[in-house]
Amino acid sequence: MSPVETSVSARKRRHSLALTVGLVLVGINLSVAVLTLFWTPYDPLNASGGRLEAPSLLHWLGTDRLGRDLLTQLMIGARTALLVGIGAIAIGAMIGVSLGVVAAFATRLADDVMAATLDILIAFPTLLLAMLVVAASDSASLWTAILALGLAISAIVARLTRILAKRVLRQDYIVASRTSGTSWVGVVFRHVLPNIWPTLSINFALQFGLAVIAEASLSYLGLGAPPPNASWGRLLQEAQGTVYTAPIGAIAPGLALVALVIGMNLLADGLRDIADPTRGRSR
Amino acid sequence: MTALLDIRGLTIRTGDKPLVSDLSFTIRPGERIGLIGESGSGKSMTAMAATGLLPPSIAVTGSITLDGQQVVGAADKVMNRLRGVAAAVVFQEPLTALDPLMKIGRQIAEPVRRRLERDGGTASKDAIGREVRDLIDKVALPQPDRIINSYPHEVSGGQRQRVAIAMALACRPKILIADEPTTALDVTTQAEILKLLDQLVRETGMALLFISHDLPVVAQVVERVIVLKNGFAIEEGPVGTVFDKPHHDYTKTLVEAARLFDEALGTTGS
Known part of the structure; x- marks a missing residue:
């Protein structure tokens, strides 16, 4: 095996380790989340334990100040x-990617207006935006939190998509594809989205983490899911x-x-390496 | 027979700077024409204008008729029905002309599927697969199974250009526009690709617009040449005549340079 091949396979091994650990951590979370739909050690509202x-053996992590099982x-x-992360990313991705692709095709003026609007939205603190949404819907619920975070994420995703899509649209293969009669819609689905997906998906994962933390902050402030929905932030x-x-x-x-x-x-990280076959190429 | 590509009084400019000035020529079905000139002489601009793919910031005036359809000012929808059907393009740099994240088999399958659907046939997976293999065979790519499942960066430059040619052929165009298709390749590969292009054009009977800065390269595959300089057509005629009795000084220097280069190769090569 040549040295180049060795380094490529070593890189693959390292990345598959990241993928494995990531899968395990997220997998545990997912399994626990699914499990709670059918079974929890105690009724979440059952405050039969002693305080704190x-x-x-009865309460593996002890009890909270109301005597509920922690x-x-x-x-x-x-x-x-998970619900908040997935929901917020779904909303953010749908709105953000659509807006970003449209902006990438827009005329210069429309593009500038969109870019400026997005920059203002991004500069607007996520929590403040979330509070506004919660205030506008006159009661805090898990869904207002998800909607608020989704909107905040969509601005970030839209800006990233716009930049990435513009870069792809300048590539020769777009022109090459166009000369063989591909419509713009075809170009977007066949070339633009697959080519920006590796970068976007990393960003989604990053935003997922931030959304989970933001939800914790909202719940911490009492603006997230109201009791009895348990949330790490409120805990x-x-x-x-x-x-x-x-x-x-x-x-x-x-x-x-x-x-x-x-x-x-x-x-x-691991998914990106699967999504991008050109990684590991030395240029 | 009517002209396949009829360019009349074509002027292309960005801002006030003319890139191509008052260019006129026609290509009839099956005809092979070379467009020669150094970088910046407007060759590629002409090719892009012929398929209506110049960015809107570049102004095009005059008339371009491609397969009976006026290209200048035509809506994108109209042009999309024409692209691939009437004309297909092979570009200079095969690496950047292929989508880096799409397997080669799929990239060739795209235009195949579009053509099958266009012809009203059912584009079944099997039919597309057969056609893709057929095309890979036609452009003499080795190991079709490996090529189909490779990404562009995993095959050689010459092989990539063969893939690009296969994609152009997949459209079964009436005219093939080859924009410096051998410039990015080494001399040996260049000769192979030229031979392949020549053979394919003869077999399919399609017309060819071959764009190059390299006179000897053009001479191998075309019948007639047009010499461009600073956006003006300065000389036009059968390839033999232009080669043997160039009128314009610029053409003379091109021919002379090519002759000297050949001589240099001849003395050191053998």
Whole structure:
């Protein structure tokens, strides 16, 4: 085996490690989230335990200040986090990619207007935007949080898509494809989207992590999913006052949050290498 | 027989700078024409104008009729029905002319599918697959199974250009526009690609517009040449006549340069 091939396969191995770890972390989260639909150790509303109990065989992670089982809360929090991440990314991707592609084709004036609008939207703090959406819908719910985060993400995705699509549209193969009679719509679906997908998908994973964290912040501020929906953010907020007496109440949701976000990022890294066959080529 | 490509009084300019000035020529079905000139003489611009693919910032005046359809000012929808059907293009740099993230088999299959659908036939997976293999065979690509499943960066430059030619052939165009198709290739590969183009054009009977800065290269595949300089056509005629009795000084220098180059090769080569 030549040295070049060795380095390529070594690179592949390293990336498949990232993919594996990412899959495991996200997979655990996903399994737990699905599991909570059928079974949780306790009823999430059951406050039968003592207040702030330490971990025991009955309550593996102890109980919160209302006497609810912390593991149950944490597990349901995983479901909330995934729901928020997937929902926000779905909304953000649909609006963002469409807008970005349209902007890439727009006339110079329309493009400038769109770019400026997007920049303003992006400069607008996500949490503030989310608060506005929540205020406008006069009650905080999981869906207003998802919608708000989706809108914030769509601006970022749109700007990225616009830049990436413009770059692809300048390539010779677009002209080559056009000369053989491909319509612009065909060009978008056959060449532009596949070519920007590797970069976009990484960004989606990144935004996924940020959305999960943003939802935690919203819940922390009391603007996320209202009780009894458990969310890691609210668990953190509730544990704040008792962090010295029962540190596990803050540590557990914190770790869960970090594991999911890291898992998503690793997964994105691994997926990119599958999506982009030209990586590993030395230019 | 009516002209396949009829260019009259074509002027192309960006801003105030003319790139092509008052160019006129016609190509009849099956005819092979060479467009010669150095970089910046407007050759490629003419080719892009013929398929209506110049960016809107570049102004085109005059008349271009491709297969009976006026190209100048035509709507994109109209042109899309013409592209591929009337004319297909092979570009200079085969690496950038192929989508880096699409397997070669799929890239060739695209125009094949479009043509089958256009002809009213059913574009079944089998029919497309057969046709793709047929085309790969036609352009003499080795190991079709490997090529079909390769990405453009995984095959050689000459092979990439064969793929690009296969894609152009897949359209079964009435005229093939070859824009410096051998410039990015080494001399040996260049000769092979020229031979292939020549043979394919003869077999299919399609017309050829061959664009190059290299007179000897053009002379191998065309019957008639047009010499462009600074956007003006300065000389036109059968390839033998232009080669043997060039009128214009510029053409003389081109011929002379080519002759000197050949001589240099002859003395050092053998």
